[in-house]
Amino acid sequence: MDPVRYRILGTTQALRSDGTSVPVGGARLRALLTVLALRPGRTVPVSVLVDEVWDGDPPADATGAVQALVGRLRRALGAGAVASVDGGYRLTAAPDDIDLHRFERLVADGVRALSDGDPAKAAGILDDALALWRGPALADLPDRTAEATRAQARRLDALRARHTAALALGQADQCLPELTALCDA
Numbered sequence: 001m002d003p004v005r006y007r008i009l010g011t012t013q014a015l016r017s018d019g020t021s022v023p024v025g026g027a028r029l030r031a032l033l034t035v036l037a038l039r040p041g042r043t044v045p046v047s048v049l050v051d052e053v054w055d056g057d058p059p060a061d062a063t064g065a066v067q068a069l070v071g072r073l074r075r076a077l078g079a080g081a082v083a084s085v086d087g088g089y090r091l092t093a094a095p096d097d098i099d100l101h102r103f104e105r106l107v108a109d110g111v112r113a114l115s116d117g118d119p120a121k122a123a124g125i126l127d128d129a130l131a132l133w134r135g136p137a138l139a140d141l142p143d144r145t146a147e148a149t150r151a152q153a154r155r156l157d158a159l160r161a162r163h164t165a166a167l168a169l170g171q172a173d174q175c176l177p178e179l180t181a182l183c184d185a
Contacts, residue, residue, distance in 0.1 A: 004077055006037045006091075006098045009151070010134030014077055024076050028053055030140035032069045035089035036082065037098045038138075038147060045088040055142035100134045100151060106132075107158045114161055119168035126162040130155070 004022060007013040012030040014022035024030055033055045036044055050062040059065045070089055083090045094169055095101035106129035115123035137151035138144040159182070163175045 005079060006093060008034050008037050009103060009118050009132050009137050009162055010139055029069055029072055031142060032073060034138055034140050040091050040093045040095050040098055043085040043088045043090045052141060101180045103132045104154060107154060111161050114165055119165040120149040123162060123165040126158055129158050
């Protein structure tokens with residue numbers, strides 16, 4: 001099966017390399033994928049999956065329910081997408097295959113370009129990073145407060161850096177509408 005990219009900056013989605021959507025139906029299945037995508041390549045213990053997918057209200061057979069969800073996720077994404085590891089599961093994706101992690105890398109690159117005195121390069125990179133956002137971060141997690149707040153703070157950092165780059169490029173007039181909207185919010 002083709003490599004899959006994951007989007008969690010908005011409603012959780014999986015996309016094939018050609019951009020077609022992989023159907024990942026059901027709120028719990030999307031929540032499971034979101035939890036795994038937050039930690040690509042790392043083992044997520046079953047207890048953490050239960051806590052985050054069911055938000056403190058797990059089913060009687062939580063371990064069995066997680067196994068069933070993982071089975072459904074594998075059928076949707078491909079058998080190799082989710083690895084079974086002692087005590088948990090691991091999404092077999094690289095961090096750059098997940099929009100949140102790609103966003104964080106691009107923001108770091110953009111901020112570095114800005115501090116290196118290259119506002120044009122920074123603007124392009126930061127535009128790419130901000131374009132990854134499609135809605136509220138981690139929208140499919142039942143309790144997304146802490147992680148989503150951190151992601152939103154990072155988004156504001158990216159916007160601040162992007163406007164700094166625009167000002168350095170003499171584009172203050174282009175910043176004003178968005179800065180006004182941010183102040184109003």
